[in-house]
Amino acid sequence: MPASKKAAVLLASATLLTVSTTAPAFADGEPKDKDKPQPPASMSTVGGPLLGKPGTQVKLKAGAPVLPKDLSARSWIVSDAESGEVLAAHNAHWRLPPASTLKMLFADTVLPKFPKTQKHKVALSDLEGIGAGSSMVGIKENETYSVHDLWLGVFLRSGNDAVHVLSAMNDGVDKTVEDMQKHAENLQALDTHVVSPDGYDAKGQVSSAYDLTLFARSGLQKKDFREYCSTATAQFPGETKKITKGKDKGKTKRGSFGIQNTNRLLTGDLGLSPYKGIAGVKNGSTTNAGNTFTGVAERGGKVLLVTVMNPSSGEAHAVYKETERLFDWGFKAAGKVDPVGQLVAPKGSTGAGKGAPGGGGSGSAAANMAHGSDDGAGGMGVALAVTGGVIAVLAAGVFVVRRRMPLPGQSGRRPGQD
Numbered sequence: 001m002p003a004s005k006k007a008a009v010l011l012a013s014a015t016l017l018t019v020s021t022t023a024p025a026f027a028d029g030e031p032k033d034k035d036k037p038q039p040p041a042s043m044s045t046v047g048g049p050l051l052g053k054p055g056t057q058v059k060l061k062a063g064a065p066v067l068p069k070d071l072s073a074r075s076w077i078v079s080d081a082e083s084g085e086v087l088a089a090h091n092a093h094w095r096l097p098p099a100s101t102l103k104m105l106f107a108d109t110v111l112p113k114f115p116k117t118q119k120h121k122v123a124l125s126d127l128e129g130i131g132a133g134s135s136m137v138g139i140k141e142n143e144t145y146s147v148h149d150l151w152l153g154v155f156l157r158s159g160n161d162a163v164h165v166l167s168a169m170n171d172g173v174d175k176t177v178e179d180m181q182k183h184a185e186n187l188q189a190l191d192t193h194v195v196s197p198d199g200y201d202a203k204g205q206v207s208s209a210y211d212l213t214l215f216a217r218s219g220l221q222k223k224d225f226r227e228y229c230s231t232a233t234a235q236f237p238g239e240t241k242k243i244t245k246g247k248d249k250g251k252t253k254r255g256s257f258g259i260q261n262t263n264r265l266l267t268g269d270l271g272l273s274p275y276k277g278i279a280g281v282k283n284g285s286t287t288n289a290g291n292t293f294t295g296v297a298e299r300g301g302k303v304l305l306v307t308v309m310n311p312s313s314g315e316a317h318a319v320y321k322e323t324e325r326l327f328d329w330g331f332k333a334a335g336k337v338d339p340v341g342q343l344v345a346p347k348g349s350t351g352a353g354k355g356a357p358g359g360g361g362s363g364s365a366a367a368n369m370a371h372g373s374d375d376g377a378g379g380m381g382v383a384l385a386v387t388g389g390v391i392a393v394l395a396a397g398v399f400v401v402r403r404r405m406p407l408p409g410q411s412g413r414r415p416g417q418d
Contacts, residue, residue: 037074043093044191047210048341051092057340058088064336068325072313075209076322078330081217081296081303085339087330089209092341095191096309098207099284100135100158101292102199104215105192105207107154107225109183110170116148116224126168127161131200134160137259140239149237155228156261157236158284163198173197188344189214201288209307210343216281216294216305217343229280232267233260264320265295272317275324283319291319297327304330 038054045052058067067088075091086092121144130136137152137159139145145165153162167176176197184192189211195202219225238255261267263283265275277297284292290310297304306326311318 039091039094046188046190047086047344051089051210051341054091056090059338059340061336061338065329065332068329071322073308073311073322075309076326077209077213077307078326079213079305079343081305084343086341087333087337087339089340092210093191093208095206095208097201097205097286097289098199098212099286099289099292100199101212101282101284101294102207103154104219104282105180105184106163106197108215108219109180110166110176111222111224113170114147118147119144120169122165126165129173130160130164134200136161137236139165143240145237151228152234153236156231156234156259158262160198160200167197187214187218187346199284201286209309212294212307213305214343216296220296229282231261233258264317265323272320293319293323295323299331302331302334
């Protein structure tokens with residue numbers, strides 16, 4: 001064969017390899033390893049047929065970076081928050097315990113129902129049914145809290161006590177679970193079965209990396225949701241106590257205490273720095289779920305969503321480290337991969353992204369407008385400045401892409417800083 005023809009054949013072969021539609025990977029061991037859980041042979045195909053296949057799905061074009069090798073999560077997904085395109089995924093529809101990442105669905109469902117200034121005096125019954133060992137923000141019976149306080153407790157401390165109080169305000173846990181399930185179905189998050197509003201381990205409670213990404217994308221359209229999920233630190237109301245000394249002896253005074261967001265990509269931790277451009281969203285950890293996380297970050301005008309479920313490497317901060325690697329890959333790969341699927345739009349909406357029966361989004365257009373599909377992050381304690389581009393729902397209910405994203409974007413801001 002002439003040298004020129006041989007070179008052309010080799011080039012064509014190399015190009016073909018870079019656009020391979022499936023790069024099999026089994027985070028829990030080889031397919032024959034029966035000691036570790038394996039994904040179903042077929043899963044939901046919402047968002048595209050490739051997303052229903054086990055293993056890693058990616059379509060690399062010439063010049064695209066390869067995926068990170070050190071990924072141990074049972075399931076993960078990298079998507080473009082603006083277009084809804086799924087850049088790569090691994091067992092995206094595997095139904096797994098979600099832990100506190102399910103609080104994103106709770107917030108997206110319940111947050112529009114109460115103005116942040118509304119006050120609520122906590123009754124003992126509001127705190128019934130909280131699971132043993134739950135994460136708590138420290139709510140006390142007979143104390144009064146604003147809705148704003150309660151949502152800070154949900155997002156920063158992942159407080160199951162705050163979730164139960166808000167559920168009580170929403171006519172109880174059972175009604176809230178019902179509302180969450182209906183909202184999940186409206187978002188076409190069909191892998192999700194809600195049993196507890198706070199994500200506490202419960203028999204039959206499952207979601208997926210795909211569904212958790214839908215919840216985050218929908219929630220981020222709401223101004224209040226964006227504020228809470230990006231707040232790094234805040235003051236939370238404490239107990240009311242009698243003053244026992246001084247000129248005010250006999251009077252009462254209510255103190256406060258500081259709380260910090262448990263999202264370590266936002267606040268950092270020993271051996272882990274805040275991720276550049278991070279703007280939320282929610283982490284979780286339970287015995288059955290392991291560690292779970294959904295994050296949103298902006299860099300160079302590109303906004304990505306990454307969800308990681310149950311890494312098993314044993315690496316310190318594994319869920320955050322693997323999320324970092326996928327963010328880094330996604331920002332480098334943008335424009336150099338063909339999508340393997342799409343984040344679908346909610347039922348009844350239009351203007352969806354190409355290639356799928358929907359583009360992504362939220363439920364009630366009116367609720368979204370009321371709670372912040374506006375042009376700025378605003379509010380106290382937003383950790384990052386307004387940058388990038390985001391999806392939005394218009395009053396007419398049409399799901400569209402908007403170039404101005406109320407994503408918090410400059411790290412280092414703290415409550416009270418404008």
